[in-house]
Amino acid sequence: MSRMDRETIKQALKVYFIMGSTNCLASDPGKILKEAINGGITLFQFREKGLNALAGKEKRSLAMRLQSICKEHGIPFIINDDIELAIELEADGVHIGQEDEPAEAVRAKIGDRILGVSVHSLEEAEAAQRAGADYFGIGPVFATVTKEDAKPERGTVLIEMLREKGFQVPIVGIGGIHAGNAASVIEAGADGVSVITAISTAKDAAAAAAELKKSVGV
Ligand SMILES: Cc1ncsc1CCOP(=O)(O)O
Ligand SMILES: C=C1C=NC(C)=NC1=N
Numbered sequence: 328m329s330r331m332d333r334e335t336i337k338q339a340l341k342v343y344f345i346m347g348s349t350n351c352l353a354s355d356p357g358k359i360l361k362e363a364i365n366g367g368i369t370l371f372q373f374r375e376k377g378l379n380a381l382a383g384k385e386k387r388s389l390a391m392r393l394q395s396i397c398k399e400h401g402i403p404f405i406i407n408d409d410i411e412l413a414i415e416l417e418a419d420g421v422h423i424g425q426e427d428e429p430a431e432a433v434r435a436k437i438g439d440r441i442l443g444v445s446v447h448s449l450e451e452a453e454a455a456q457r458a459g460a461d462y463f464g465i466g467p468v469f470a471t472v473t474k475e476d477a478k479p480e481r482g483t484v485l486i487e488m489l490r491e492k493g494f495q496v497p498i499v500g501i502g503g504i505h506a507g508n509a510a511s512v513i514e515a516g517a518d519g520v521s522v523i524t525a526i527s528t529a530k531d532a533a534a535a536a537a538e539l540k541k542s543v544g545v
């Protein structure tokens with residue numbers, strides 16, 4: 328397996344759905360994921376985090392169930408934070424934040440799998456690029472209540488600044504994004520948008536995914 332090239336990563340980032348069991352109210356995460364895939368998401372991240380998040384065997388079996396749904400439809404499956412689980416399940420990649428293991432160490436562990444890193448400053452972006460990140464997650468762009476320890480919303484200023492400075496690393500925006508504001512994130516220079524509640528709490532997850540896809544011009 329070789330490293331995914333930048334163009335392929337950029338395409339995958341277009342409509343990036345993130346979900347864990349705590350994000351989908353009373354619905355079944357597997358059902359929501361299938362609907363989101365039918366609506367046209369391009370990448371899925373399993374992010375089991377926060378109050379009442381699953382752990383151990385329960386978390387692992389949900390991850391396996393969602394991974395097999397992604398596999399059936401050719402959608403890359405990424406796991407947030409939990410590097411060991413990602414390696415055990417042979418996930419397509421991992422996403423880490425600044426408080427997780429250093430990106431260099433994670434890159435050494437995962438080989439050529441996708442490595443996404445959350446960055447909040449020019450310095451963090453430079454370090455993540457040096458460490459071999461395949462993409463940057465930048466946000467929260469707009470106000471979000473989904474991540475309880477999210478930093479204040481920043482708009483697209485960092486996305487624009489990194490592009491002005493000539494960064495070519497693929498970028499996905501995150502935080503409070505929906506079909507009504509997604510275009511502005513792309514215009515600022517992001518290659519795609521990632522969402523949790525815009526799809527996971529939608530009455531019709533397929534329609535929400537399709538609307539989001541349309542709004543980013545895919
Ligand atoms: C994981 C994460 N990182 C920055 S904001 C956020 C939550 C995004 O959730 P939503 O799309 O529901 O605002
Ligand atoms: C915090 C995050 C930022 N960006 C992405 C893509 N995923 C995350 N879990």
Ligand SMILES: [Mg+2]
Nearest residue numbers: 408423424427
């Ligand atoms: Mg993390």
